[in-house]
Amino acid sequence: MRGLLFSSSKASSPSNSSTQSPARTPVSTPHHRTFSASIQEEDLLYAEQVIRRWDLDSPFYTKLDSLFTGDRREARQFVKSVKNLQSAMHFFVSESASSEKLIHAQKLMQVAIKRLEKEFYQILSANRDVLDSESVSNRSSRARSSVSNSDSDEDDRISTWGTSVSDGERATVSEMVMADLKSIADCMISSGYGKECARVYKILRKSIVDETIYNLGVKKYSLNQINKMDWETIEPKIKTWLHAEKIAVKSLFSGERILCDYVFSSSEKIRESCFSEICKERAVTLFEFPELVAKSKKSMERMFRSLDMYTAILEHWPEIEMIFSFKSTTAVCKQAVASYVKLGDAVRAMLTGFESTMQKETLKTPVHGGGIHPLTRYVMNYLVFLSGYSEAVSDILADGPLQVHSPLPESYFSSMTSDDSSSISGRFAWLVLVLLCKIDAGAELYKDVAQSHLFLVNNLNYVVSKVRNSKLRLLIGEDWVAKHEQKVKQYCWGKLSFKFNEAYRKHSTWIISDRKLRDEIKISLSRKISPAYRTLYERYRGYFQGVDSVVRYAPDDLGNYLSDLFHDAGASGSTHSSSSSRYLSRGR
Template sequence: MELNQPKKSDSFGRKEGTDTKPTSNMEALGEKTREDDGAEGKKNDEEQTQSEVVPHPHCDLENVSDGIDKFLSSLSAKKDDDDKENDVVPGDIPHELLQQFSDLVEAKLSKPEVDSSFLAAVSRLSKLKKCVRELKPEDSHPSILINRIGGIHERAISFLEEEFRLLLEDSRIGESDAKGKQDHHIQQTELSESIGDHEADFPGYSDDVVSSLNNLAKEMIFGGYESECCQVYAVARSNAFEESLQKLGFENHSIDDIHKMQWEALEREIAIWIEAFKKCTTVYFSGEKALAESVFSNHPSLSDSLFSNLTRGVLIQLLNFVEAVAMTKQRSAEKLFKFLDMYETLRDVVPAMEGLFENECGNELKNEATTARCRLGEAAILMFTDLENSIKADTGKTPVPGGAVHPLTRYTMNYLKYACEYKDTLEQVFREHSRLERADSTSRPSHDETQSFDDQNKSEPQTPFSLQLIRVMELLDSNLETKAKLYKDVGLSNIFMMNNGRYILQKIKGSTEIHDLMGDTWSRKRSSDLRQYHKNYQRETWSKLLGCLSNEGLNVNGKVVRPVLKERFKSFNQMFDEIHKTQSTWVVSDEQLQSELRVSISAVVIPAYRSFLGRFSQYFHTGRQTEKYVKYQPEDIETSIDELFDGNPTPRRRP
């Protein structure tokens, strides 16, 4: 039921269309008695119950109210006079006027309608209640009158309280949308769509309803029912906030519940928390503050207190979730990113709330949020340390087939790539919270120790997080070097290091964030290492083959020794076939590296073979002897080289 509705009648005591003549002389009205008044009638009037009240047939509320206002004004004038302060005696009271006013208001209470005239009547009751309490108690009549006015006033206020509660609970815009609770496992995109309208209208009261709430609150507080008014408001708005959180999918889980959750479930809860926290701190809290200030516009201290208490309770509930998540044992490295999402939410949103709260409350909430954020920062540090531990713990003795990129390399570099998307946040975390690392951790070096890992990087500015990345890369390199030794073929060992080194370098070049953190010097050194692995591979694999094409030992006294020549061709064919058979199964997945290797091999082998063949093939008789020893033409060698590093044990060519 809203205030300020059109009146259905001009007074509480008349039905619509009834012609009641008002009394014009209010002073005479105060002295007039009813024709049927006697001792017994007077007694019956005093004992009337609400259902028996019958208003005076020759008066209406508007005219009686004028008389009440004059009476209250006269009392106020006497109080303002220092010589007559508190000198109010029973003889000054227009008993009949007060009785008539009480009758009319009590009759109205049988079928109350909260409009401006009713609120004005309640206001007069409040004033009368305060004033008549100051009367001298010699006369029994004022005492009975005080009790009656007090009883009517209490019933009127109770009705206003109920109306206040109903308006708060049932008058929100889009209330039908708030009835159904959504499953808290709903995806974030669906959440945003479902609450869009609700968010835009939060807290969801029309201007007319807010105005009505303000009028009701003002009368309740003026009538001495401040605590009741505040309690009704606090409970209703607390329930509304709880409902809003439920619409977002947020539930107030206990610490034990959170610690028992599987990661998939907790991950969903974290996403919901982020949505709820942002909505509360950027939309709901500001809307709630505006509502409290509007409803209690005449009492700013009350609006501040109610708003602070309500939002503090909601915020502490949200921060308790953060504390519980930060304490969870589920701290494996891949869970870092959800923790950083929560960290960023607290970091970015909380400062915007400072203007919403009074200094004391604001400082308390700021400290609570800062503490929660620090807990997340500490957890993030430990998670990153777990990445180091996972690298050192990977001690598998089975080499990757074909010398391909090791899964540890892929995992580490993809992890770092995603981590560096949070570069600014991780820089802040390591800068502010690294001193809080575990005291017994031996996996992380000190600042000075980390710098010694790569002396060439000292000329470039380094941050705590960039030093951490260098540390991770050093650990990965060390692990890969150990794994490379698992290959019996030294050439394959170099292919393995090339594959992993190229993968690492490409990931760093493909991420501006990682590249900026690692620095140009580090990247140049990595490229230099790759070139060295390439040289080592060629020396170990192709130098021996090229030895078969050497002129040394072929000429004796100026003549070609044909048996030696035959053995050279035979050795070349056999060795090349073995290389092709073996290295066709080796894997170089990076197309550029694969092409570089093939081109470099061709550049060394084919010219040497073509020259050797051109000089010595003439010493074989044409026909079967040539076919027996000259197995390959230069074009065949080139085709075979182009089949290397495919990871395919079946050659595409036919010898």
């Protein structure tokens, strides 16, 4: 109404009328003015009849009455009457700004707007279940396509909405309710009562957003509060945030933006104002949490959860940027970017710390039995898990690449170019190389040469199997895997075979003259050596392809060698020596 009066007074002011050419000033005959007045008076009379039936101050009004339930023809008539009333008021203003008809029309308009405001409130409050963000998001394309339709088309879309619907009807009812809200909003905005309509909308929708965010577990924290929390307290909060962020971006905020854009399609200013007031504060709180975590204490245990949050923002950034595209909501985008950058900095710092710790680590005590060292398990499991975030890590390294302290040797793997040394592939390859160097140094701790080789076999095989069966294989390359698989075979068979060969040559000159004693000793040696060797042989024969090409001694060969021991040159056992020589000369 205020907008109408202001525009009308401006249009009739001397300054505006003086700029108009007399030749272009419309000339109205008395007969024409009388005819127009007659039409407007009829519209006013018809509007009064319709509007008075729904007067909230009428003694016949009941709270159960609603324009937008049951027969929708009455709702159409009411909205049309308000529009006709608005047209009549424009005419009366042009005739006389103080006429009784204009005053009467203004009072009638206040009755109508009060009724529409009530209907708007009822629809919003009674249909929360079908105006939830998921339902709104699911029919977003249809809603957006309807924004450009004209008011006359909108009248045709007014349909019945109910209070109880099944899942199958939810989308349809959601669309009907949204159409009703838009019809009322358009009518109130065009009549100069957009602020009143927006006020009701903000109150109800903001309460829904606040409630949803609270139920998702999103709370506002300070950096001091985060710093005081131990990891067992922070990690569940990060898990909660990851779940909440996905729902908030994909459903809650996107649904609110779609609903707001649709209902207030006739006013960009109101549309922006409503969405900003409803969602801005909660969205900033949501995206502030990762920045606080990134600024807090940095430890290796926080690496992967930090990457989870980094990845979430990276994946959802297109939606975040689109949802909060209003100028008044740029603070949300800025906060999301700030968290994204700080998380990247934190991950980069933790990667540097991880590398530094690896380089400083020394293997001080040998592992019992030449087994897998805890450092080998820790580093490889860490790298395997980290390789699952290869895209995020690559993005982080691109912003600030970590420096390789020494170049990768050319013989390490042939498929990498010099430009790859600072890439994510080069980074992972370098970390594995550092570990292998540690393993080589750890083998020197064993006094027994056999256990030293066994340690190398176990640990190198563990590294290769972890690379082969994870995304590290894609990052480091097939050449690396093939080359190091061959090394494991050589360690496993070549070194052990060489030891046995040396031991055999040494002991083949020894003689036990007593046949019974000689046989007892050989049986004892066979029981100790043959089963263990056969187990080792069968285990790795099934594990590696082409193992026979590097195995010098099969289990049966080992038995033949043992049977040749401790005979003197003239003994009957000397017949075995020729067969032993053949095995030694094979070089298998």
